[in-house]
Amino acid sequence: QLVESGGGLVQAGGSLRLSCTASGFTFRDYVIGWFRQAPGKEREGVSFIFKDDGREYYADTVKGRFTISSDNAQNTVYLQMNSLKPEDTAVYYCAADPSYAEISDITDLTGMDYWGKGTLVTVSS
Numbered sequence: 001q002l003v004e005s006g007g008g009l010v011q012a013g014g015s016l017r018l019s020c021t022a023s024g025f026t027f028r029d030y031v032i033g034w035f036r037q038a039p040g041k042e043r044e045g046v047s048f049i050f051k052d053d054g055r056e057y058y059a060d061t062v063k064g065r066f067t068i069s070s071d072n073a074q075n076t077v078y079l080q081m082n083s084l085k086p087e088d089t090a091v092y093y094c095a096a097d098p099s100y101a102e103i104s105d106i107t108d109l110t111g112m113d114y115w116g117k118g119t120l121v122t123v124s125s
Contacts, residue, residue, distance in 0.1 A: 001022070001023045001024050001114075002020055002021070002022055002094045002095070002096060002114050002115060002116035003020070003021050003023070003094075003116055003117075004018060004019065004020050004092065004093070004094045004116040004117070004118060004119040005018070005019045005021075005119060006018040006019050006119060007092060007119030007120045007121045008120075008121070008122070009122045009123075009124065010084055010121075010122070010123055010124070011123070011124050012084060012085055012086055012123055012124065012125050013083060013084065014084050014123070015080070015081060015082045015083075015084065016081050016084065016121060017078055017079065017080050017081070018034065018078065018079040018081065018092055018094075018119060018121075019076055019077070019078055020032070020034070020076065020077045020078075020079075020094030020116060021074065021075060021076045022075045022076070022096065022114075023075070025114075026075055027051050027075070027077075027096050027098075028051055028052070028072075029051060029052050029098055030050075030051050030096045030097060030098045031048050031049070031050050031051070031096065031097055031100045031103075031109065032048065032049060032051060032070070032077050032094070032095070032096040032097075033045070033046065033047050033048030033049055033057075033068060033077065033079075033094070033095065033096075033106075034046040034047050034048070034068070034079050034092055034093065034094055034095070035092070035093045035095055036088075036090035036091065036092045036093065036121075037090055037091050037093070038087075038089060038090040038091075039090075041090075043093075044059060045057075045059055045106035045107060045109055046058070046059050046062055046066065046079070046092070046106075047059065047062060047066055047067075047068040047079060047106075048068065048106055048109065049068045049069075049070055049077065050100075051070065051072075056068055057103065057105070057106045058106070059106060061087075062081075062088075065081065065082050065083045065084075066079060066080065066081050066082070067079070067080045067082075068080075077094065079092070081121070084121075084123045085123060086123045086124065086125045087123075088121060088123050089121060089122050089123050090120075090121060091118040091119070091120050091121075092118060092119050092120075092121055093115060093116055093117075093118045094115070094116040095109075095112035095114060095115050095116070096112060096113065096114040097109070097111070097112040097113045097114065098113065099113070
């Protein structure tokens with residue numbers, strides 16, 4: 001089970017930190033991270049981390065503004081979101097999967113075994 005927290009309402013330029021805590025399994029050899037879906041738009045990958053070696057991947061739209069990190073002791077992954085823009089408004093979903101060993105881009109993550117229920121991020125202009 002994956003449980004997200006940390007969403008909310010923030011003004012443009014502000015920051016939020018999302019958390020995703022796993023229960024029932026440890027994601028030692030997983031890829032884990034965040035998708036988002038804005039109203040009327042398709043779901044898109046935002047940022048992911050490979051737990052075995054710490055490789056990080058980011059969508060071009062968030063590079064330089066978002067940072068993914070993990071706390072193995074807490075079985076938790078974080079997404080620090082800075083310089084937020086109204087276009088970052090979306091429901092953010094945590095997802096994890098054990099089967100990906102190598103990707104060239106986060107668009108390669110076409111199927112994930114575990115999903116959270118999502119947390120809403122709203123950025124006002």
